[in-house]
Amino acid sequence: MDLIPLQDNNSEAGPMEVRMSPTAMQLANVQTAIVGLGMATKEVRMNGKVQPDERLVYSQVTHLNGRVEALSVNFTGELVRRGQKLASIYSPELVTAQEELFSAQKIKDMQPALFNAATEKLKNWKLTDQQIENIIAAGKPQERFPILADVGGIVMEKKVNLGDYVMRGMPLYDIVDLSRVWVLFDVYESDLSWTKVGSNVQFTIQSLPGENFTGKITFIDPVINPVTRVATARVEVPNSGGKLKPEMFASGILKTQLAAQKESLIVPKSAVLWTGERSVVYVKKTTDQGVSFLMQQITLGPLVGDDFVVKEGLEPGAEIAVNGAFSIDAAAQLAGKPSMMSPEGSAGMTGHQHDGSMPATAAPATMMQGDKEAKAAVKKLFDLYFPLKDALVKDELATATTQAGKLKKAFENTSMNLFTGEAHG
Numbered sequence: 001m002d003l004i005p006l007q008d009n010n011s012e013a014g015p016m017e018v019r020m021s022p023t024a025m026q027l028a029n030v031q032t033a034i035v036g037l038g039m040a041t042k043e044v045r046m047n048g049k050v051q052p053d054e055r056l057v058y059s060q061v062t063h064l065n066g067r068v069e070a071l072s073v074n075f076t077g078e079l080v081r082r083g084q085k086l087a088s089i090y091s092p093e094l095v096t097a098q099e100e101l102f103s104a105q106k107i108k109d110m111q112p113a114l115f116n117a118a119t120e121k122l123k124n125w126k127l128t129d130q131q132i133e134n135i136i137a138a139g140k141p142q143e144r145f146p147i148l149a150d151v152g153g154i155v156m157e158k159k160v161n162l163g164d165y166v167m168r169g170m171p172l173y174d175i176v177d178l179s180r181v182w183v184l185f186d187v188y189e190s191d192l193s194w195t196k197v198g199s200n201v202q203f204t205i206q207s208l209p210g211e212n213f214t215g216k217i218t219f220i221d222p223v224i225n226p227v228t229r230v231a232t233a234r235v236e237v238p239n240s241g242g243k244l245k246p247e248m249f250a251s252g253i254l255k256t257q258l259a260a261q262k263e264s265l266i267v268p269k270s271a272v273l274w275t276g277e278r279s280v281v282y283v284k285k286t287t288d289q290g291v292s293f294l295m296q297q298i299t300l301g302p303l304v305g306d307d308f309v310v311k312e313g314l315e316p317g318a319e320i321a322v323n324g325a326f327s328i329d330a331a332a333q334l335a336g337k338p339s340m341m342s343p344e345g346s347a348g349m350t351g352h353q354h355d356g357s358m359p360a361t362a363a364p365a366t367m368m369q370g371d372k373e374a375k376a377a378v379k380k381l382f383d384l385y386f387p388l389k390d391a392l393v394k395d396e397l398a399t400a401t402t403q404a405g406k407l408k409k410a411f412e413n414t415s416m417n418l419f420t421g422e423a424h425g
Contacts, residue, residue, distance in 0.1 A: 016294055016295065016337065016338055017285065017292040017293065017294050017337065018292060018293050018328060018331050018332040018335050018337045019289070019290055019291065019292040019293075020291060020292070020293065020328065020331060021290065021291075022291070024331070025291070025324070028324045028327030028328070028331075029323060029324045029327070030321055030323065030324035030325075030327060030328060031321070031322055031323035031324060032284050032319050032320060032321050032322060033268070033271075033319070033320065033322045034317060034318070034319045035265060035266070035267050035310075035314065035316060035317070035318055035319075035320055036265070036266075036316050036317065037263035037264065037265055037266075037316050038263055038264065038266045039263055039264070040264045040266060040301075040302070040304045040307075040309050041255060041256065041304060041305075042194050042255075042256060042302075042304040042305055043253055043254070043255055043305065044187070044191045044194050044195060044253070044254040044255075044256060045251070045252070045253055045254075046185035046186060046187060046191075046201070046233070046251075046252045046253075046254060047185065047186055047249070047250070047251055047252075048183050048184050048185035048186060048203075048233075048235075048249075048250045048252060049183070049184055049246075049247055049248065049249055049250060050181055050182070050183050050205075050244045050245060050246055050247065050248040050250060051181065051182045051183070051184050051246055051247075052156070052176045052178065052181060052182070052246050053176075053177070053180050053181055053182050053236070054182075056153070056176055056177040056178075056179075056180065057156070057174060057175075057176045058150065058151045058153070058174070058175045058176070058177075059171040059173075059174055059175075060086065060147075060149060060150060060151075060171065060172050060173040060174070060175055061168075061169050061170060061171050061172065062087075062089060062147055062166045062167075062168060062169070062170055062172055063125050063126040063147075063168055063169075064089050064091040064093070064094055064125055064145060064147075064166075064168060065091055065093055065166070065167055065168050066089040066090050066091030066092070066093070066094070066145075066165070066166065067089065067090050067163065067164070067165050067166075068087055068088075068089055068160055068161070068162055068163060068164045068165075068166060069088045069089060069090045069144050069162075070087060070088040070144070070162070071086075071087050071160070071161075071162055072084070072085045072086055072087060072088075073086050073087070073155060073158070073173065074158070075155070075158065076155050076156060076157060076158050077154060077155060078154070078155045079152075079153075079154055079155075080149045080152060080153065080154075080155060080173075080175060081149065081152045082149055082150070082151055082152040083148050083149060084148065084149045084152075085146045085147070085148055085149075086146075086147045086148065086149055086172065086173065087146070087147045087160070087172060088144040088145065088146055088147070089144065089145055089147060089166065090143055090144055091145060094122075094125060094142075094145055095141045095142075095143060097118070097121050097122055097125070098122070098135055098141040098142065099141055100118050100121070101115075101118040101119065101121075101122065101132075101135065101136070102136075102139075102141075103118075104117070104118040105118075105136060119132060122135075127145075147172065149175065151175055151177065152175075152177065153175040153176050153177040153178065154175065154176055154177075154178055155173050155174070155175055156174045156175065156176045157173065157174040158172075158173055159171050159172055159173060159174070160172045160173075178239055178242060178244075178245075178246075179238070179239055179240055180236065180237070180238055180239055181236075181237055181239045181244050181246070182234050182235065182236060182237075183201075183203060183213075183215060183234075183235040183237055183244075183250050183252070184232050184233070184234055184235075185201065185203075185232070185233045185234075185235065185250070185252050186228065186230040186231075186232065187220070187230055187231045187232070187233045188229070188230055189224065189229060189230070189231075192220075192231060193302070194254070194256045194302075195217065195220060195233055195254060195256065196217070196220075196256065197217050197218065197219065197220060198216060198217065199216065199217050199254055199256050200214060200215070200216055200254075200255075201214070201215055201216070201217060201233075201235050201252045201253070201254050202214050202252065202253050202255075203215070203235070203250045203251060203252035203253070204250065204251050204252075205243075205244065205248050205249070205250055206248070206249045206250075206251070207248055207249075208243060208248075211243075213237060213244070213250075214237075215235035215236055215237040216235065216236065217233050217234065217235055217254075218234050218235070218236050219233070219234040220232070220233050220234070221233070221234075235252070264301065264309045264310075265309065265310040265314060265315075265316060266304070266307045266308070266309060266310070267281060267298075267307060267308055267310055267314070267320065267322075268306060268307055268308075268322045269303065269306050269307060269308055270306075270322055270323055270325070271320050271321060271322040271323075271325055272298075272300065272308055272325075273325055273326065273329060273340045273389075274300075274340075274392075275340055275392055278297060278340070279297065279298050279299070279300050280295050280296060280297050280298065280340055281295075281296050281298055281314065281320045281321070281325065282294065282295055282296070282320060282321040282325050282328045282329070283295075283296045283314075283318050283319065283320050284319040284320065284321065293321060293328050293332075295329075295332065295337075295338050295339065295340070296313060296314060296318075296320075297313055298310050298311075298312065298313030298314050299311040299312045299313055326385065326386065326389045327382065330381065330382060330385045334381070334411075377414050377415075380410060380414075381407070381410055381411070381414065384403065384406050384407045384410050385407055387399075387403045388400055388403035388404055388407055391403055
């Protein structure tokens with residue numbers, strides 16, 4: 001029976017355009033949208049860990065030479081307060097200095113400078129005025145002297161044991177103030193352009209389900225880790241309640257914009273076809289003769305979620321195919337028009353004749369209705385085309401080459417007589 005074309009022949013369209021009827025667009029599930037300017041925003045997902053604020057880590061040292069006679073803080077993780085007694089030390093040097101103080105105190109009226117020198121000597125060992133007054137009031141040397149905490153916080157490391165002999169300046173404990181902590185997030189190289197100091201990060205902690213935290217990025221490591229290939233972004237967070245503990249795992253989301261801070265032309269990812277360095281979209285044109293699509297090469301910027309930023313090649317207000325672009329490209333190949341795989345186009349598709357004669361050049365393919373055999377042939381071509389498309393997207397060269405061979409063979413074995421005929425009036 002005669003086939004019924006749903007559109008005018010593609011030969012009437014421009015040399016770079018492929019025409020599709022409404023029915024053909026419906027069968028191929030072609031959908032279009034008008035592109036415009038918008039802010040290029042992106043969600044950057046990051047993983048990290050809670051760490052102490054390095055500025056709040058303090059090494060508690062001894063100011064005396066001597067032997068540790070007693071420990072008041074005996075394990076890591078213990079909470080200490082400023083001024084709390086940490087340990088007691090027996091120091092022969094300090095005993096001698098006290099005896100010198102007593103001797104100077106006896107001749108204070110005649111030699112005040114000597115008394116002041118003995119007092120300053122004790123102060124150099126971090127004894128307070130009150131402690132010195134207590135020694136004078138006692139009238140005899142004090143053998144054990146307490147080591148008091150210079151800061152409050154959590155003992156992160158205990159470095160001394162009972163009976164140890166310590167020297168002046170030796171660290172006894174590492175104490176950290178956890179009222180404010182850092183969350184150190186790993187940022188991949190591809191996300192560094194989106195990550196800026198001052199940006200807010202929302203994050204959750206695996207061990208605290210249901211709770212959300214927010215902090216600002218205060219520092220981005222200028223050096224990439226050569227092993228993990230990531231940079232570290234530091235987020236500072238208040239932690240007065242102590243919920244955030246060092247080494248907790250965190251998952252963060254950074255919602256950010258391109259550094260340019262201006263609107264960009266954005267197109268859906270589904271609208272873009274690409275092979276290697278080439279990226280193309282199909283622009284819709286509507287005339288009195290119907291709807292046609294023109295392949296347009298574009299230069300892409302970064303991927304932002306499900307959209308691409310377009311650097312050049314497209315203007316705001318253009319209507320492009322956002323779904324079914326591969327189907328349009330297949331129709332362009334069938335019509336001998338420029339396509340993703342054949343940028344220069346071709347003279348037209350040829351097929352074999354059932355009587356064994358030489359193939360004849362066929363008219364550009366058009367979508368038809370009313371003939372099951374023609375529809376089946378087109379469906380077979382599409383079924384072979386989509387695996388080729390998927391392989392190209394994934395850069396799987398071997399698979400793409402195999403699928404391209406199958407598609408080429410199918411084209412050659414498709415009779416163009418299926419797509420000829422006149423429309424019924």
